[in-house]
Amino acid sequence: MTTGVRRRMAVEERRQQLIGVALELFSHRSPDEVSIDEIAAAAGISRPLVYHYFPGKHSLYEAALKRAAEDLAGRFVEPAEGPLGARLLRVMGRFFDFVDEHGPGFSALMRGGPAVSGTLGGEASSAVGALIDSVRQAAYEEIVRHLGITAPPARLELVIRSWVSLAEATALIWLDGRRIPRAELELQLVHDLAALAAVSAAYDAEMAAVLRRMLADEPADGPFGDLVTRLVALAPR
Numbered sequence: 001m002t003t004g005v006r007r008r009m010a011v012e013e014r015r016q017q018l019i020g021v022a023l024e025l026f027s028h029r030s031p032d033e034v035s036i037d038e039i040a041a042a043a044g045i046s047r048p049l050v051y052h053y054f055p056g057k058h059s060l061y062e063a064a065l066k067r068a069a070e071d072l073a074g075r076f077v078e079p080a081e082g083p084l085g086a087r088l089l090r091v092m093g094r095f096f097d098f099v100d101e102h103g104p105g106f107s108a109l110m111r112g113g114p115a116v117s118g119t120l121g122g123e124a125s126s127a128v129g130a131l132i133d134s135v136r137q138a139a140y141e142e143i144v145r146h147l148g149i150t151a152p153p154a155r156l157e158l159v160i161r162s163w164v165s166l167a168e169a170t171a172l173i174w175l176d177g178r179r180i181p182r183a184e185l186e187l188q189l190v191h192d193l194a195a196l197a198a199v200s201a202a203y204d205a206e207m208a209a210v211l212r213r214m215l216a217d218e219p220a221d222g223p224f225g226d227l228v229t230r231l232v233a234l235a236p237r
Contacts, residue, residue: 015053015063018043023064027105031061062127065109069131072098072106073138080146084214085190085223087146092167092186099171100182107175110168139164143193147213153206159196166192191227 021043025034036057040047054060075094078087099106109132143160144152152160167189174185194214201211218224 011053014045018050018053018060019063019067022060023067023102023105026061026064026108027068027102029104030108031057065128065131068102068105068109069135072109073135076139076142078142078146080148083218083222083224084146085194085218085225088143088190088193089186089223091142092189095167096171096174096182096186099175103175107172110172136161136164136168139167147210149210149213153204153210155200155204155207156197156210159193159200159207163189163193163196187223187226190223191230194224194227 018039022034022039025039025042034057036050037047039057039060040050043050050060054063072095075098076091078091080087109128140157140160143163144156147156149156170185170189174180174182194211197207197211197214201208215224
């Protein structure tokens with residue numbers, strides 16, 4: 001009985017190793033450019049042994065994307081302590097850490113995995129779409145949690161989901177040449193969430209209350225205080 005437990009653990013450890021190797025390769029090149037032979041060589045095992053653990057590149061790619069999606073979703077987790085602006089800035093730092101580490105893989109994931117739909121089939125494309133949705137939902141739920149709101153009104157949901165999409169688009173554009181300093185974009189995205197909430201608050205009393213909650217206890221030298229200073233400097237004298 002003990003031997004059986006050890007064998008199952010060994011199998012899982014090998015699977016996790018292969019997923020890690022594949023994720024590293026897929027993070028730098030599209031899946032159609034990475035062969036099973038290359039994955040086997042990087043893992044230090046034979047090609048037939050790769051097929052022993054995974055039926056093919058399709059399933060291995062899905063497993064690698066699942067791990068990447070879980071990792072990315074985890075970057076939004078932050079203790080709900082201290083000023084909101086500082087918390088969000090730390091989240092954005094971890095988000096861009098992921099983008100930096102997995103550039104091409106992040107692009108493939110967020111753009112729906114074009115190589116997947118073309119090379120590995122429609123089922124893989126659907127799986128990628130589900131993974132992307134799970135990351136977006138996790139990010140949305142984490143931001144709601146930071147705001148301390150159990151039943152988000154419709155306008156707040158619109159603001160947060162729009163902001164999550166904006167963060168994705170910003171990261172993808174940044175990857176194309178990294179022409180804007182990363183630290184500036186991290187801060188700008190925190191400002192973007194406050195700005196979207198402020199515009200919505202101008203139309204809705206519930207959102208005005210949410211905005212007041214967001215800005216409560218924010219220090220003058222925090223991200224939100226910085227935004228106010230920048231906006232005041234732009235106002236006509």
